Amino acid sequence: MILAVPKERKARENRVALTPDVVKDLCGKGFQVSVEAGAGLNSFISDQQYVDAGATIVQGIESLYQTADVVLKVNAPLGEEIALMKPGCVLMSLMFASTSPGLVEACAQQGISAFSVDAIPRITRAQKMDVLSSQSNLAGYKTVLLAANALGKIFPMLMTAAGTVKPAKVVIMGAGVAGLQAIATAKRLGAIVEVSDIRPETKEQVESLGAKFIEVKGDDSIKTEGGYVKDVSAEFLAKQQALIAKHVADADIVITTALIPGKKAPVLITDEMVKSMRMGSVIVDMAVEQGGNCTMSELNQTVVKNGVTIIGESNLPSLLPLNASQLYAKNIGTFLLHLADKDGFKWEMEEEITKGSLILKGGTVVHPSLQTLVANN
Numbered sequence: 001m002i003l004a005v006p007k008e009r010k011a012r013e014n015r016v017a018l019t020p021d022v023v024k025d026l027c028g029k030g031f032q033v034s035v036e037a038g039a040g041l042n043s044f045i046s047d048q049q050y051v052d053a054g055a056t057i058v059q060g061i062e063s064l065y066q067t068a069d070v071v072l073k074v075n076a077p078l079g080e081e082i083a084l085m086k087p088g089c090v091l092m093s094l095m096f097a098s099t100s101p102g103l104v105e106a107c108a109q110q111g112i113s114a115f116s117v118d119a120i121p122r123i124t125r126a127q128k129m130d131v132l133s134s135q136s137n138l139a140g141y142k143t144v145l146l147a148a149n150a151l152g153k154i155f156p157m158l159m160t161a162a163g164t165v166k167p168a169k170v171v172i173m174g175a176g177v178a179g180l181q182a183i184a185t186a187k188r189l190g191a192i193v194e195v196s197d198i199r200p201e202t203k204e205q206v207e208s209l210g211a212k213f214i215e216v217k218g219d220d221s222i223k224t225e226g227g228y229v230k231d232v233s234a235e236f237l238a239k240q241q242a243l244i245a246k247h248v249a250d251a252d253i254v255i256t257t258a259l260i261p262g263k264k265a266p267v268l269i270t271d272e273m274v275k276s277m278r279m280g281s282v283i284v285d286m287a288v289e290q291g292g293n294c295t296m297s298e299l300n301q302t303v304v305k306n307g308v309t310i311i312g313e314s315n316l317p318s319l320l321p322l323n324a325s326q327l328y329a330k331n332i333g334t335f336l337l338h339l340a341d342k343d344g345f346k347w348e349m350e351e352e353i354t355k356g357s358l359i360l361k362g363g364t365v366v367h368p369s370l371q372t373l374v375a376n377n
Helices: 020-028 047-053 061-066 079-084 101-110 124-129 131-150 177-188 200-208 234-250 271-276 321-339 352-357 368-375
Strands: 002-005 032-036 056-058 070-072 090-093 113-116 158-160 163-165 169-173 192-196 212-214 223-225 228-231 253-256 282-285 302-305 308-311 358-361
Touching (some): 032 047, 079 101, 090 321, 124 352, 131 177, 131 253, 169 234, 177 192, 177 200, 234 271, 321 352, 352 358
Parallel strands (some): 070 090, 169 192, 169 253
Antiparallel strands (some): 113 358
């Protein structure tokens, strides 16, 4: 099979789907790999490095897709990219299909198959394929560095002849993969860290990293699935906001990470809470691409409101493209080898990982959760 790796065409994207070490491994297993010229440059990978690993460099996306049996991407393809894929081709990328019925329909009309790597089940044997975790881990780290750079003070306590500098206080909302890495990074830099999460089971993890857990008593409205919060009531969110408001007012930095798959991000930081913060404080809204946890954040903008700097970067892993590409490539390479060998795909339709991630097969929508969505679109 010929694997094709195009340049990513989404704005602000610096990652690439395969790196030379993974290309070398796949070529050793009998796959052919074609890489669009310049695909890795934003990740600091030259075309020659791909050639040395066994890949063929192809000029232009049209030529690349003409022969591709499998297209490996980071982001979902644009409509014009899908139109260039040959019927029967297999796409593997982030798709977030439940919120992208137009993308699913375009793939169906082109007669291609598609696996959505964000839909890989979060089970033990799929950990090496977990794209969301690998990228969120890096995002949590980078978030703290962005906040530290924007803050007009240092993180650790400093005792000098000129006096003592108090440590910075960081409030992190959400103790998922990104939140936990943000906690660890902020603690390493010397900050006092407080953490809020609506899942009580995260308390032990938070405290094991040396942070203080802000406990909000849960209720029956909280629904979790695969480690993520699937749904929560407006009443509970209001209760959470009331409890954390005083912690936010005292914070130097607030980092929000709360996402609900397939829905707008919940509001955690209101206008009033921003106004309560000291001048020079910083908010980083990691959920800005899905509507934002902070009412004053703006997509892909850093703004100052009431003296508070609010950072709304939508693609944090892309700011660490070398590592992000390395981890993504390992994830998707492992995923591919689970599903296929050099002669073709296994199409084990009842196997858990296949069943959870396969969106379309031969142009037909097969994921149960999407058949009604596409039919009603």
